Amino acid sequence: MVRLFYLLFRRWWPAMLCLLVVSASPALAAGEAEAPVPALMLSDVHLDPFQDPARVRQLDRAPVSQWAAILSEPVSATQPQDAVGLQENCPVRGMxxxxxxxxxxxxxxxxxxxxxxxxxxxxxxxxxxxxxxxxALLPNATPGAYDVFVEKTITFVSDQIRAAFPGVPVYIALGNNDAVCDDYKLDANSAFLAAAGRILSAGLPEDDRAQAEKQIAVDGDYVAHLPIPKTRILVLDDLFFSMNYEDCRRNGDPHPALQQLVWLEAQLADARAHGEKVWVMAHIPPGVDVFTTMMRFRAVCHNEPAVTFLSDWLNDKLTDVLERYGDVVRLSVFAHTHMDEMRLLRPESGAAGTPVAIKMVPSISPVNGNTPAFTLVSVNASSATLEDYHVVMASNATGIDTRWSDEYDFADTYHVKDYTPEALEPLLDALSRDDRGQSEAAKSYIRNYYAGGKLPAVGLFWSEYRCSIENSSAKSYAACECQAAK
Structure with a gap:
């Protein structure tokens, strides 16, 4: 018997010791489970294949696999004057x-x-x-050739990102520019969306690809799983929600957006029923477009409503759905303004729901005079919440001899432990009350809003901008701004 016990002990003691160590160290085990997940956020790439107009015909004829080589060639001798001529024919506010x-x-x-x-x-x-x-550059091209060129450009951008990070899931939303009819113009159930389904689904986890491809072909939306336990990401093509949306026949049909709301709520309800956490991502954010409101001289304190990014009633419908499922929505990711913004969806007085944190991602494109930037994030693996992020910006907008350096770190700058509604509310409340932008937090927000802090608009109109941080409807925004005016 003694010998039998000895033999068993000799064979199994390493496993028993390991079990004892784990059992005696719950804090260590929990610490390992809570290790943050590193991720990357970028937006508004706005790749310009027309920068060297003389190369466009070559790009048009070439397969996507040859684009990198073509775009890497030295610019044509006529590039400066060609670019000026193209800008005169098709003006863009920047580069x-x-x-x-x-x-x-x-x-x-x-x-x-x-x-x-x-x-x-x-x-x-x-x-x-x-x-x-x-x-302008290919006047004799057929409409079909143009559609193919759009699809090739989207494919090229997607392929370049995936090639830079092989095997890493890449979740891509379509924006208002990502359409073949024109900016803000798109048909549901279109050939373009079918092509987009094939392109975008290729970067998703394998188990999600087939269903995502089918759903994107309908209205640009899809569901996939993040590499975080029990967490799904819902991606919307919310071009259909925009106040500028028109279908390709310019009818402005609202039905795709209504169908998307039904799909979104069904996905959120299913996630809640299965105890899952959710990220929601789209391009155009809910809330007030402060810049356009100011440029149109809207007298919001005299019954002229502020301009919202989304159609007024769809804006309120979307925020209502997100707030009613705020217990499962751990983060909403948007962009479109090209700026680095923090926003919080918070139910208005008497309304049901839970606050939802919004992160608006700065752009790679410098078209608005902003410095190109991207965002590195840390995600809590168990709660699927954003723990911290820092923004990295470029030294110039050309990509030639460009150095990229840290602009700021969220936790260090604002002294907030994580990017959750509970942690954000005191910070954003203070920003909303600071109508003159005198606090250190307000000064940091103003400086970091444009990567590099080079443009003054948000500082000049801080009283208006700070009201957009926590007020997503035109009504609540006006109440904030007009209270300050009193």
């Missing part, structure tokens, strides 16, 4: 992303975060005035 800048940004992303667990791209892969520029 979109040349390939050199896009390539430089991907290189910097790899250097800063060589092993992200996942990547989000919150829309607008192609450049502004895309259709006008293609038609």
């Amino acid at each position: 979109d992303t040349p390939y050199a800048l896009f390539r430089s940004s991907l290189k910097a992303m790899r250097a800063q975060n060589p092993a992200p667990k996942f990547i989000t791209v919150s829309g607008d892969l192609i450049s502004h005035a895309f259709k006008c520029r293609y038609r």
Whole structure:
């Protein structure tokens, strides 16, 4: 008997010791489970294949596999005057992303975060005035050829990101520019969306690809799983929600958006029933477009409603759905403004729901005079919440001899432990009350709003901007601004 016990002990003591160590160290085990998940967020790439107009015909004829080589060639001798002529025919307010800048940004992303667990791209892969520029440079091309060129550009941007991070899931939303009819113009159940389904689903986890491809073909939406336990991401093509939306016959049909709301709520209800957590991502954010409101001289304190990014009633419908499922929505990711913004969806007085944190991601494109930037994030693996992020910005907008450096870190700058509604509310409440922007937090927000802090608009109109942080409807925004006026 003694010998039998000895033999058993000799064989099994390592496993028993391991079990005892784990049992005696619950804090260590929990610490390992809570290790943050590194991820990467970028948006508004707006790749410009027309930067060297003389190369466009070559790109049009070439397969996507040859685009990198073509775009890497030295610019044509006539490029300066060709670009001026193209700008005169198809004006754009600034410069979109040349390939050199896009390539430089991907290189910097790899250097800063060589092993992200996942990547989000919150829309607008192609450049502004895309259709006008293609038609100006290739006037004899068929409509079908133009559609193919759009699809090739979206494919190229997606492929370049995936090639930079092999095997990493890449979740991409379509933006208002990502359409073949024109900016803000798209048909549901279209050939373009079918092509987009094939392109975007290729970067998803294998188990999600087939269903995502089918759903994208309908209305640009899809569901996939993040590499975080029991967490799904719901991606919307919310172009259909925009106040500027029209279908390709310019009817502005609201039915796709209504169908999307039904789909979104069904997904959120299913996630709640299965004890899952959710991220929601789209391109155009809910809430007030402060810049457009100011440019249109809206007298919001005299019954002229502020301009919202989304159609007024769809804006309120979307925020209502997100707030009613705020217990499962751990983060909403948007972009579109090209700026680095924090927002919080908070139910208005008497309404049911739970606050939802919104992160608006700065752009790679410098078209608005902003410095190109991307965002590195840390995600809590068990709660699927954003723990921290820091923004990395470029030294110039060309991609030539460009250096990328940290602009700021969220936790260090605002002294907030994580990016959750509970942690954000005191900070954002204080920002909303600071109508003169005198606090250190307000000064930081104003400085970081434009990557590099070079443009003054948000500082000049801080009283208006700070009201957009926690007020997503035109009504609540007006109440905030008009209270300050009193």
